[in-house]
Structure formats: C-alpha cells, structure tokens
Amino acid sequence: MVGLLFIGLGRIITARVQRRIGPPFYQQFIDVIKLLARESIWHHWIMTLGSIMALGGLIATMVHVPVAGWLPYDSGGPIFLILYLATIGYLGMAMGVSASGNPNAPLGIGRALSLMLGYEIPFAAILILFISLTGSSSLTEIAAMQTGGFLSWNIVKFPLAFIAAEITVQAMMAEKPFDQMIAPSEIASGPLVELGGKFLGLGMIQMAVAIYFETAIMVNLFFGGGANIFTFTLKQFGVYTIAILINSVMPRYKIENAVRYIWTVPLALIIIQMLIVFLR
C-alpha cells in the first residue's frame, strides 16, 4: 500500500521536475484496481505460476525487513535470507514473462540479471562492512547500532558507503540511469511487454512491494531505523525521492557500461570506506 502511494507521489515529483502537473497521488491505486478488474489473456499456466511466485516471494521478503524495529516474528531481519528470498521473487517474475513467449521479455530479463550481477557485488560489500562492525547479520541490530540522534546515523559516519549504496539502490529499483530492463523505447517495456490486465496489476503490486522493502533496507542501514512507523515511512519516502529525482533527469546507460560503472565507482567508494574503517 505504502509502495503504491510512493509510486503515485513519485509520478507527481517526476511531473513537477518536467514542468507538468501530474496525476493525483491516488492514481496508482486506481490503476491497479482497474487492471485487476479487467479480463486478461494468458498463454500458459506457467505465466500464472510465475506471477504468483513473484508476488509471494516479494511479500515474504517484505515480512522479514524490520519496520522501525518491529517484526512479526523475532527473526531479527536476517539479511542473507532477505537477499535470497527476494531472488525467488525475481525468478518467478522472470519465469512468468519467459512463458509469455515474447522475445522482448527474456531480453529485458537478461539485462535485468546482468545488472543484478553488477549491483549485488557493491551491495554485498556494504552489507559486509556493517556485519563486520556489528558482528551480526541482523538488520534490527544494524539499525539499533545507530540510536541516539542524527550524528550516530550511518549516513553521517560512513558517507562514502552511503553514496555507493544510493547508486546501488538506484540500480536495484531499475530507475534511470539503470532502467535497461524496462527501456520502453528499445525493447517495448521488456518484461512487461506481454502482460495485460491482472498480470500487469500484479506486476505493479510487485514493483510497489519491491520499492517498499528496498527503501526499508536503506533506512535500516543508513538512517537509524526510525522511532515509530511514521518517521520510518517518512525516511523511506526521503530515500525514494532521491531516487526519483535522479531518475527524472538522467539518460540511460548501455547495459555493459552500466555494469562497468557499478563495478568501478561504487565499488571503489565502498573499498575506500572499508579501508578507512579498518585502518582507523
């Protein structure tokens, strides 16, 4: 829900940057409800299985990410589980659109996975930095490490890591300049090309869920978690706004250049940060 609201607000922000007025903030809800209510065509049961597996995996991932230190079960936000549960969501998405039979879809997925190979490495390095500092792979503890005012947040303590993470998350959310997988003008929206009706509706919900937990991970890693759900959501929106602002003014990389960029700039930043931390 919050994710959908974010996308709605994000559309306004993009419009304002481009000197348009933009749709109302609840437009995304209307879109999803409309799509779910439409009759839609399908080609094979694997498409259905893929869509359901994708949303199921992403919802499961979302449950494991602590929101303002709160979790439905005391699992502590296990970061490896989060990464690998999200992957089953992506696999479901990829499988569903592959079964749709349109060549643009696997083309987009191939790009998305190549990009994933790119951003997982600096992201892993960032996680390892924090794991080495806290001695725990729990997001709750990483967030709890930063309690006590603005100055103990990781964004202040580790600014280089934050810039690297911001670039990485930009790629993770497939916002420009890393939107090769969607690339409407090249490969006709890539994975989404064959999806219509409720398949597209589910796709939008998947995107919203993904944005929600990706921003939540960022808030837990760098912004000290948050005292209650409102401040937490506000911080999440802050992260999303940065991504959207960059997105609205950027062109698109070629895929190999994008991966190369991710393996040079953010990775170099994070290694410098690691050296600073470990040598101090």
Add this chain to the structure above:
Amino acid sequence: MISIGAMIILAVVLALITRVFLMKHKLLSWVLFSAYTAFSVFVLLKLYGNWNYFETMNLSYLVGRINMRPGFLNKPLGWFFSFFVMAMSFLNSFFSMGFSKSSHSRNIVPHWLMILAASLTVFFTKDWLLFIIGWETLGWASFFIIMGGKQKKYKDSMSYYFFSLVSGMLLIAAVWMIGIKFRTLNIHTTTRSMIILAKNTPWQAFPTLLMLTLSFLIKSGAYPFHIWAPRAHKSAPADFSPFISGIMIKFGIFGLLLYVIPIVSKGYAGYSIFGMPVFAWVFSWLGIITSAIATVLAFSENDAKRLMAYSSVANAGYIITAIFLGTALGIKGGLLHAFNHMIFKAVIFMTIAAVVYRTGETDMNKMGGLAYKMPITFMTFLLGIIAAAGIAPMNGFVSKWMIYQALLGQKHYFMTVAMFFASTGAFLYLYRALHAIFLGQIREVHEREVKEVPFLMQIPMWIGMILMFGLGVFPGYLLRPMMPLMKTFGSSISESLNVVQGSVGSLNTLFSTVIFILGVVIAAAIFFLSAKTHKTPMMDNYTSGEDPEEWNVTPNKYQFSYGFYEPITKMFSWALKRSVDKAYFKASYILKIIGREINMIFTDHNNWGYAALLGLLAMIIGGLFL
C-alpha cells in the same frame, strides 16, 4: 551381518556376470544393478552407528618392506559418502531402466558396478594400497562409460582419462613418500604421524600434502584442472552424467577431508595469514577462483550439459573453499553443500537426460518451450535450479548460507564478496538454461513429437523434488545424522530440526518457508479473486489479428536464446581470451612433437639417433657394471 569386503566382491562378480552373460538383456542387468544398490543401502543403514567396526582378511603380503593386511574400517566420513553413492545410484537405476533406447550402450551396467565396488573400497579401506587400486579403477571404469566405445568421443574422454591418470600418479607418488617416511601404509595412523610431522617440521610434510591436495583437486575439477569436467559431461551417456556430476566430483572432496584437512587444520605450524595457514588460505582462494571462473565460462555456454558441468565445478569451488577454512562451521557447511549438491545436481542432470531422451538434443539454441509438453520435468528442473542458485527455501540455500557464515566468522570479507559474484552469476546462467530449454516459444517439431517421459523415469524426479524441498525446510534431517561425522572434526553441537546456527546469525528455515507459503497464498488470493482470464495461443499477439503464416512468422523466429548474455560476455572477453585451454593445447602440441621425435628413433632404422641411443644405453649399462 554381511561384511564390506563381501559387498565389494559381490559388485565385482555382478559386473562380470552382466558383462559376460547378460549383454543381450539390458533391462535385466539394470534390474540386477538396482537390486544390488538397494541391498547396499540396506547393509549400510545397518552399519550406521557401528563406528570403528573393523574387518580384515586372512591375507598378508609384503609391499617393499611393509607387511600389509587389507582391511576395512567403518568411519562416519566414508559411511556418508558411500551411502550417498549407493542411494543416488539406486535412484538413477530407475531412470536408466526407462532410458534404455537402442542407442543406449550395453556397457554401462558392468562398469558402473565396478565403480561402485571401487568407491566402497576407497571409502572404507584402512590402507593406502587399496585406496590407490580403488582410485585407479574409478578412473578407467568411468572412462569406459564416458567413451562408450565411440570413436568420436575419444578425444573428450581421453582428456578426462588423462587428468585422472595424473591424479592417480600424484597419489601414488605421495603414498610412496608416506610409505618411506613412516614405514606403514595405514591411513589413520599415518594421519596422526603426519599431524605430528607437520607440527614439528612443516617443510617435510609440505610436498606430500601438496601432491595429495593436487591429486584430489584434479578429481573435483578445481581451476586450472576444470577443463575435463565439461568435456566428460558432454560425451558421457545422458543417464550417467548425474553420477559424474553428483558423485564423481565429490571423490576429491572425500580425499581432502580424509587426509589433508585434518592435518592442515590441526597440525600445520608454518606461516599463517589472516589467522589461517598459508597452505589452507591459498587453496581456499583457489576454490573461490574456481567458482568465479566457472561462472564466467558458463555465461556464454550453449550446450546444456556443459553449462551444468560448469555449474558443478563452481559448486565444487564453494565446497573446497569451505572445507579449507578448517573451522567446524566451514567443514559442516562444505559437507552439507556436498551432499545437497549430490541431490540437486543429479536431479538437474536427470531432467536434462529426460530432454535428451525426448528430443535427442543438448544444444540449448535448438530447444525452447519444452515446459508446455513436459510439465513434471520442468517442475523438477525449476526446483533444481532454485536449489542450485542457493535461493530460499530449497536445500541449496541452507548450505550456502552456512558457507557465508563460515567465511564471515573467519573475517574473510573479500572471499565473501567473490562468492556473492559466483552465486549471483549462478542465477544468471541457470535462468538462461531454464528459459532456453523450457520456456519461450516451442519449436514446431517438438510441438508435434515431444511428450512427458514415462513414469519409471519420473520416479527419481519426484523423489528428488521431495528431498530438495524437505531438506530445505528441515535441514536437521540431514544434519542430525551427520553429528557423529562432525564429531570427528571437533564439533559437538546438537542440531535442531529447522534452526541452523551460524557465526553471525541463525536461520529458522521452517519459519521462512511458512512465511513464503503465506506470501504465495496472499498472491494467489489476489490473482484468483480478481477478474477472469481467457487463454489465447502465443502467436496471436504478433500480427495484430492477421494470419501469422501469411506474414511468415513462425515460433522459431520468436525464441530468443542465442547470445543471451552477450554484454556480460563481452565484458569478460579479456579474461576469456587467455584461457587455460589454449595453454593445455599448446602443451599437448609440444608433447606430440616430442613423442613423434622419440618414435622416429625407434621406427626409422636409417636414423643415426637409433644407433646413438643404443650406444648411450650400452655406455650406461657398462658404467653400472664397472
């Protein structure tokens, strides 16, 4: 109770019977094979818990100056490996029974039985001599299966045999050194003596250890010896590939755990780096490098079996890294991954064999859309690649998670990042296989001809699916029986059924699976409660309602498979250019020239070299007598 020696002799006798009398009755020999493996599983289950059960033969002989008495000792490590060998062969036998096509070689059963006999020998023997005999038998028996008597497969299977010969020779050399040093060939007493030797004078222990390690690494396909793996898998019969990939690659891991790891982790007192011996550190890194290189090679691979072979090499790399860490968690993670990999990779190769059975193809560019015709095979493959990519909630995730934890616990941060690369890369090439074989557009030929494999071949697939999911949710069912095994590596943690303890966190697999299933239920509810759908054929979309035939639009044209990861492959072209294959090719070229020259000396009688050599020999012999 039947003895281990009797099991080995039974296998050899059965091999002879099937080879001599049953060549015409392929199905009968497979039934015999299946019965034998089932019986062995039964015998081994009875042996569980009876550790240090010892049997010896009334037969003693001299090797050099060492008095030998062959005997078999039941240790947890050997028990586990032989149990998995027998159980996976048993599963595979159902598959092979259904697989028997006319082109299917008759020679597989006898040689496979020889392999089983040899592996029991290797896993249970108490002295090095029988170990070597078993090791060599493994090499030639599997060579005959891989080659299958076909001339066109000679080159590829020869490269496999070459590497296993090198491995055998290194082993013999190392054992020879051990024999000279300690005047005994008992594996377990020499381990203890080696620990003491490595503690006091590491440089004396080093050459033996290095040779043994290299010998075992060759068998597990580590870099730079990985090149036999894709070739052997490609030319092996489709139903034997599960065994090579699942089991044969693990013999090296067994050897390392039997001898090298205890010595390196307990006794080594040489230089250390990052808190571990240099020796172990180098080979840990070699494991990670192996997996990274195999991953990059797999990106541009178009043959399904070769791709999966690279994936096996990558997984062997993780296992090598984990066990060389030497901590209890690392060894546990490595062993668990070895056993999990046996299950999921065998299952993946079975699905590929099923595809070969129906289409006769292993080139992924000539396939596509087979899932629509073979749903069970597709589901098995899907679960298999989820496990192989280490994604929750399958069994591969648990063991990979443990390896990550072991790496982080020892503060090997760069190795962890490199492993992330290999792991994400695995997802890339496995998805490519999924798409190119099973999804996308189906070819017209396959649309007409392909159907699901017979039920007999589905049995191991169903069992494999249940095992992969079951061990993913309850890893304790494998970890609990492994407790006596872990005790030998100095860990006495009692395992719970669904909670795995790591170094920087713990993992509740049951809980995460329940959450995942709940997520799927919510998603399914949204899907099925919303509006209706109706099914349309795929080709209807592309020509805006016009007849696709008129526009010359065929499904084949809409299958995207060729050059799937071209951008990424292009990025690694600098690395691919300098491949090890070329170095091997050059070496073999030079060897051939030298061989031809030497050959000339003996065959060409007009050559002065012949006379020169004879003269030289006469001088040497004369010198000896003087």
